[in-house]
Amino acid sequence: MDNTATRYLIRNASLADGTRTDLLLFGGRIQELGTALSHAGATVIDADGLIALPGLVDLHTHLREPGYEQSETILTGSQAAAVGGFTSVFAMANTSPVQDTAGVVEQVLALGERAGYVTVQPIGAVTLGLAGERLAELGAMATSRARVRVFSDDGFCVSDPLLMRRALEYVKAFDGVIAQHSQDPRLTEKAQMNEGALSSELGLAGWPAVAEESIIARDVLLAEHVGSRLHVCHVSTAGAVDVIRWAKARGINVTAEATPHHLLLTEDLVRGYDARYKVNPPLRRREDVDALRAGLADGTIDIVATDHAPHPVESKDCEWDAAANGMVGLESALSVVQASVVDTGLLDWRDVSRVLSAAPARIGRLASQGRALEVGAPANVTLYDPAASREFGRDKLAGKSTNSPYLAMTLPGRVVAVFHRGTATVLDGVLRAPAELGGREEPHHG
Amino acid sequence: MLATSGWIDAGIINAGDGTHEHPTQALLDAFTIRRRLHKAASRGKGLDGVTVTIVGDVLHSRVARSNLWLLTTLGAEVTMVAPPTLFPMDMTGWPAAVSFDLDDAIDSGPDVIMMLRIQQERMNAAFFPNSREYSRRWGLDDERFARLAPTSIVMHPGPMNRGLEISSAAADSAASTVLEQVANGVSIRMAALYLLMSGDREES
Numbered sequence: 001m002d003n004t005a006t007r008y009l010i011r012n013a014s015l016a017d018g019t020r021t022d023l024l025l026f027g028g029r030i031q032e033l034g035t036a037l038s039h040a041g042a043t044v045i046d047a048d049g050l051i052a053l054p055g056l057v058d059l060h061t062h063l064r065e066p067g068y069e070q071s072e073t074i075l076t077g078s079q080a081a082a083v084g085g086f087t088s089v090f091a092m093a094n095t096s097p098v099q100d101t102a103g104v105v106e107q108v109l110a111l112g113e114r115a116g117y118v119t120v121q122p123i124g125a126v127t128l129g130l131a132g133e134r135l136a137e138l139g140a141m142a143t144s145r146a147r148v149r150v151f152s153d154d155g156f157c158v159s160d161p162l163l164m165r166r167a168l169e170y171v172k173a174f175d176g177v178i179a180q181h182s183q184d185p186r187l188t189e190k191a192q193m194n195e196g197a198l199s200s201e202l203g204l205a206g207w208p209a210v211a212e213e214s215i216i217a218r219d220v221l222l223a224e225h226v227g228s229r230l231h232v233c234h235v236s237t238a239g240a241v242d243v244i245r246w247a248k249a250r251g252i253n254v255t256a257e258a259t260p261h262h263l264l265l266t267e268d269l270v271r272g273y274d275a276r277y278k279v280n281p282p283l284r285r286r287e288d289v290d291a292l293r294a295g296l297a298d299g300t301i302d303i304v305a306t307d308h309a310p311h312p313v314e315s316k317d318c319e320w321d322a323a324a325n326g327m328v329g330l331e332s333a334l335s336v337v338q339a340s341v342v343d344t345g346l347l348d349w350r351d352v353s354r355v356l357s358a359a360p361a362r363i364g365r366l367a368s369q370g371r372a373l374e375v376g377a378p379a380n381v382t383l384y385d386p387a388a389s390r391e392f393g394r395d396k397l398a399g400k401s402t403n404s405p406y407l408a409m410t411l412p413g414r415v416v417a418v419f420h421r422g423t424a425t426v427l428d429g430v431l432r433a434p435a436e437l438g439g440r441e442e443p444h445h446g
Numbered sequence: 447m448l449a450t451s452g453w454i455d456a457g458i459i460n461a462g463d464g465t466h467e468h469p470t471q472a473l474l475d476a477f478t479i480r481r482r483l484h485k486a487a488s489r490g491k492g493l494d495g496v497t498v499t500i501v502g503d504v505l506h507s508r509v510a511r512s513n514l515w516l517l518t519t520l521g522a523e524v525t526m527v528a529p530p531t532l533f534p535m536d537m538t539g540w541p542a543a544v545s546f547d548l549d550d551a552i553d554s555g556p557d558v559i560m561m562l563r564i565q566q567e568r569m570n571a572a573f574f575p576n577s578r579e580y581s582r583r584w585g586l587d588d589e590r591f592a593r594l595a596p597t598s599i600v601m602h603p604g605p606m607n608r609g610l611e612i613s614s615a616a617a618d619s620a621a622s623t624v625l626e627q628v629a630n631g632v633s634i635r636m637a638a639l640y641l642l643m644s645g646d647r648e649e650s
């Protein structure tokens with residue numbers, strides 16, 4: 001069954017600005033908006049009390065395929081994304097083989113299309129094999145069918161200043177952006193947690209804020225010098241927010257992201273040595289969390305991105321020092337954003353649709369995503385119930401891995417339905433089976 | 447973590463975890479200090495007002511951390527001395543005085559001076575220029591040892607780097623408790639095992 005042949009009438013939804021409307025989805029587009037639209041031939045979805053957001057876009061997802069399929073595959077990661085309200089994810093390059101050639105990014109693109117749940121947009125590596133020594137074929141990836149615009153060695157910092165300068169300069173040729181994992185490698189050797197009073201007491205090797213802030217300061221100055229575009233991944237410290245605020249005031253072309261976990265959780269969780277809380281950059285102090293929230297509210301931080309990082313149980317169920325860094329975050333992202341910045345009065349739902357959809361799509365130059373819910377726009381829609389409250393258990397996870405820091409926490413909100421180019425991927429809060437999606441190969445940039 | 451996981455109901459003794467804590471070392475050090483100071487009358491006594499100076503690689507030392515908590519709990523006053531590179535970044539919550547100057551600490555006349563081992567691997571990681579400079583500034587050499595009060599005691603958890611953090615004269619002097627620490631370590635660990643395995647006094 002071709003799902004785009006199904007007509008969906010979403011009845012009585014609230015848009016992010018509060019206006020009530022029906023939405024008629026057909027042919028992969030939003031066909032009509034208005035009140036009391038005709039339901040003839042349509043599957044009707046009662047959206048009374050639900051917010052209709054443009055489908056969410058994650059600029060920072062680790063899908064693990066090819067190479068680490070024991071953690072996640074493009075299919076299972078796409079399913080986790082759909083359950084979380086996403087209609088697009090940018091797939092980080094640290095796969096095996098690394099996404100550093102046109103061939104690999106096209107393979108990731110094709111696997112995403114086959115899965116069909118979300119638009120999977122590959123990110124290209126900056127350097128060959130993420131080794132930080134020679135530039136990867138950035139131009140070949142940009143002109144490949146995957147049309148890569150975001151380049152990142154995420155997991156590693158492009159720490160060589162000359163290489164970073166060249167990368168920033170080179171991607172100007174095709175309107176690319178370098179997404180930097182800002183971590184001075186020498187200042188963070190063997191680092192296990194945020195460096196401060198708690199790391200001093202626990203005797204765990206510290207990851208100092210200055211290791212992040214000094215790289216960001218260098219990179220914004222490089223971006224200014226060569227007139228290029230920089231994106232700062234997972235900003236985690238108050239000082240980093242200050243540096244980026246200064247750079248933006250100076251007119252430097254820089255964007256920045258914060259993760260849901262850095263907006264909600266603090267380093268105190270490390271005390272129990274539960275490795276689900278081990279992440280890179282590490283959880284920081286309450287002051288840092290507050291500064292990130294303020295930065296997101298005043299626009300210094302442009303977007304929220306998950307850094308969804310699945311790991312198998314054996315990489316987490318071990319002593320702290322041996323455990324892998326990372327948390328899964330797609331399924332919980334919208335709820336955590338609601339808890340940390342909406343319910344606290346810092347952001348409204350228009351801001352949420354900006355930081356979780358419009359802005360990440362714009363930074364990643366993905367024209368088909370992040371569009372306002374208007375007639376003629378691609379039918380990427382997420383219906384969300386902000387009044388719900390639920391205990392976040394394993395049953396809420398749809399990916400392959402369970403390394404979520406929120407298990408057993410009560411989180412607000414619930415994703416009720418998701419439409420990706422008019423195809424329902426989630427209905428009544430339940431992920432639809434692959435067969436129900438139609439399994440149709442879709443054109444990539446529609 | 448194992449102790450609070452709920453997976454097992456057996457008792458657990460921390461025999462030293464990474465650079466965090468080493469509780470039985472602190473117990474044997476406290477026991478050794480008390481024996482030296484109070485002799486046969488030491489049973490039941492605390493360490494009220496006893497001044498203890500801990501010198502060396504505090505950053506990587508589980509011995510220093512456990513001693514800090516135990517000795518201050520027993521009433522001792524703890525001073526830590528190290529090069530700034532070998533202190534943890536933020537010690538504001540630590541009930542200890544912090545100093546970079548071993549000579550000042552010696553001249554204040556501590557009852558106890560505890561020297562920590564300098565690991566070989568620190569030499570090449572820019573914590574200090576080289577072993578000669580470390581020894582000159584933060585080692586308990588013969589000259590500094592001679593300035594200690596005759597009643598002061600010299601401790602070291604072992605194994606020692608003679609000539610680096612401690613001179614042989616200091617290590618082998620009558621003030622040194624190094625061998626007592628080793629012997630008391632056996633007794634303390636036997637006691638810890640006995641208490642844990644035999645259960646609560648009320649139940650037995």
Ligand SMILES: [Zn+2]
Nearest residue numbers: 154155181233
């Ligand atoms: Zn990263």
